[in-house]
Amino acid sequence: MVQIEQDILAKNNRYAAENRRYFGERGMLALNLVSSPGSGKTTLLTETIARLKDDFDIAVIEGDQQTARDAERIRATGVPALQINTGKGCHLDAHRVGHALETLQPKNHSLLFIENVGNLVCPSAFDLGEAHKVVILSVTEGEDKPIKYPDMFHAADLMILNKTDLLPYLDFDSEQCIQYAKQVNPRIKILSLSAKTGEGMDSWLRWLKAELELQRIDYA
Amino acid sequence: MHEMSLCESILQVLEQQAEAQQYSKVKTVWLEIGALASVETEALRFSFDVVMQGSLADHAQLEIIEVPGQAWCMPCSRNVVVQQLYDLCPHCGSHQLQVNSGDQMRIKELEVE
Numbered sequence: 506m507v508q509i510e511q512d513i514l515a516k517n518n519r520y521a522a523e524n525r526r527y528f529g530e531r532g533m534l535a536l537n538l539v540s541s542p543g544s545g546k547t548t549l550l551t552e553t554i555a556r557l558k559d560d561f562d563i564a565v566i567e568g569d570q571q572t573a574r575d576a577e578r579i580r581a582t583g584v585p586a587l588q589i590n591t592g593k594g595c596h597l598d599a600h601r602v603g604h605a606l607e608t609l610q611p612k613n614h615s616l617l618f619i620e621n622v623g624n625l626v627c628p629s630a631f632d633l634g635e636a637h638k639v640v641i642l643s644v645t646e647g648e649d650k651p652i653k654y655p656d657m658f659h660a661a662d663l664m665i666l667n668k669t670d671l672l673p674y675l676d677f678d679s680e681q682c683i684q685y686a687k688q689v690n691p692r693i694k695i696l697s698l699s700a701k702t703g704e705g706m707d708s709w710l711r712w713l714k715a716e717l718e719l720q721r722i723d724y725a
Numbered sequence: 726m727h728e729m730s731l732c733e734s735i736l737q738v739l740e741q742q743a744e745a746q747q748y749s750k751v752k753t754v755w756l757e758i759g760a761l762a763s764v765e766t767e768a769l770r771f772s773f774d775v776v777m778q779g780s781l782a783d784h785a786q787l788e789i790i791e792v793p794g795q796a797w798c799m800p801c802s803r804n805v806v807v808q809q810l811y812d813l814c815p816h817c818g819s820h821q822l823q824v825n826s827g828d829q830m831r832i833k834e835l836e837v838e
């Protein structure tokens with residue numbers, strides 16, 4: 506008999522801790538963007554980058570099973586992006602993100618967005634070393650997603666309710682959705698916006714700047 | 726969720742430990758799985774057999790120790806048992822709950838040769 510008492514995700518967690526130290530030493534803000542496919546992660550990123558790139562250094566890691574389309578969309582905005590194809594894998598892991606950092610060489614005090622594979626389930630368990638998971642839910646997906654996929658909403662610190670421009674055409678119940686999210690995670694913060702029209706983007710930009718500022722504090 | 730990749734992580738731990746603990750074959754693996762860890766034990770068993778094929782844990786037996794979910798209820802100021810992450814407090818109905826046990830996925834013990 507051998508007693509080993511090892512967390513199954515211990516290996517991933519060790520790489521995540523290394524990434525977290527890497528971000529900390531450079532005063533970077535790293536965010537892990539998670540959602541189901543098509544909720545608008547890449548659109549939110551290109552719109553965000555367009556508004557912030559003159560004032561901040563930004564880099565993006567894109568995770569998808571196949572294609573480099575999302576990284577190309579990001580590069581078209583003028584910021585560096587690296588695509589990771591996970592193949593059969595349904596989530597990014599901290600080891601591959603660590604390698605991506607070696608190639609990408611993000612600047613000190615930069616903002617790093619990691620767009621995870623579109624999947625509301627698996628990425629919740631894999632820490633990448635990020636400061637926060639940000640879950641994006643579009644209003645076309647239905648208000649019950651937070652209680653149907655509780656792990657993800659439990660793991661996230663911020664929820665973005667996207668595509669609010671479509672609300673007039675749907676019977677999406679925003680209040681109920683927010684209540685479900687808080688039921689799963691009482692500490693979650695929630696922002697509503699439309700990446701397409703730009704409505705509500707200001708609060709998101711303010712949140713980003715505030716979080717970036719927090720990373721710049723040099724603790725002893 | 727992703728039971729397949731969990732089993733791949735388990736295999737990595739078994740292989741790493743084989744050197745340190747000097748074994749070449751794993752006969753039984755005891756896992757501690759929390760009720761809130763979102764692991765489907767049936768799917769885990771299935772993936773386990775598939776992933777361990779041809780490895781040092783080929784045909785190993787999988788024993789799963791289930792750990793109940795527990796959370797701290799802020800209004801009640803005490804620990805309560807919860808079945809799922811989004812459960813309300815069974816005593817006061819609050820959702821101000823802080824999970825403090827039952828979300829673990831750990832390898833506890835191995836029977837080896």
Ligand SMILES: Nc1nc2c(ncn2[C@@H]2O[C@H](COP(=O)(O)OP(=O)(O)OP(=O)(O)O)[C@@H](O)[C@H]2O)c(=O)[nH]1
Nearest residue numbers: 541542543544545546547548623667668699700701
């Ligand atoms: N109406 C509306 N459409 C949006 C909005 N944001 C994104 N979309 C559309 O939603 C579709 C998917 O957007 P993406 O940005 O590719 O979504 P994604 O989450 O990156 O998708 P994957 O990476 O494939 O998971 C596109 O057709 C976008 O134009 C929005 O705020 N309003």
Ligand SMILES: [Mg+2]
Nearest residue numbers: 546547575620
């Ligand atoms: Mg995308």
Ligand SMILES: [Zn+2]
Nearest residue numbers: 798801814817
């Ligand atoms: Zn209570």
